[in-house]
Amino acid sequence: MTWFRTPALAVVALVASWAGAWSLAGTPYGAIVDDLLLRFHAQERACRVAQAPAEACFVVDPGRAALLAEAVEAFLAEHAGAVVRGPWSSANGTHRVALSLPDAGWGVLELWLVEVAGHRIEGRFRHLPERGR
Numbered sequence: 723m724t725w726f727r728t729p730a731l732a733v734v735a736l737v738a739s740w741a742g743a744w745s746l747a748g749t750p751y752g753a754i755v756d757d758l759l760l761r762f763h764a765q766e767r768a769c770r771v772a773q774a775p776a777e778a779c780f781v782v783d784p785g786r787a788a789l790l791a792e793a794v795e796a797f798l799a800e801h802a803g804a805v806v807r808g809p810w811s812s813a814n815g816t817h818r819v820a821l822s823l824p825d826a827g828w829g830v831l832e833l834w835l836v837e838v839a840g841h842r843i844e845g846r847f848r849h850l851p852e853r854g855r
């Protein structure tokens with residue numbers, strides 16, 4: 723019966739990745755993610771390691787973190803007051819910013835950008851629901 727375990731695990735992982743995509747689209751941040759992916763000219767891909775139930779991964783090739791950060795800032799300028807940006811943080815080629823709606827009850831949307839060799843960006847959007855008050 724161990725030969726049955728590997729296909730079953732693959733199916734569970736596939737369903738979990740679909741569930742993550744659906745749950746991110748079902749959050750108030752779904753439209754923001756869609757808009758930013760278009761601005762980035764990104765190609766969506768499955769997340770290698772699931773870190774949250776609501777997340778989406780993408781690749782921009784070629785890409786630079788600075789150009790994607792400018793696209794985020796342009797998006798925020800167009801939606802002034804509707805989306806709030808936290809401070810950017812970066813270390814070892816990884817850049818992170820948190821976006822939130824004025825009503826903090828919706829949690830935050832994290833954007834992670836990792837610069838890899840060949841002028842390529844691997845990114846991840848992750849929705850972190852509000853923690854218990």
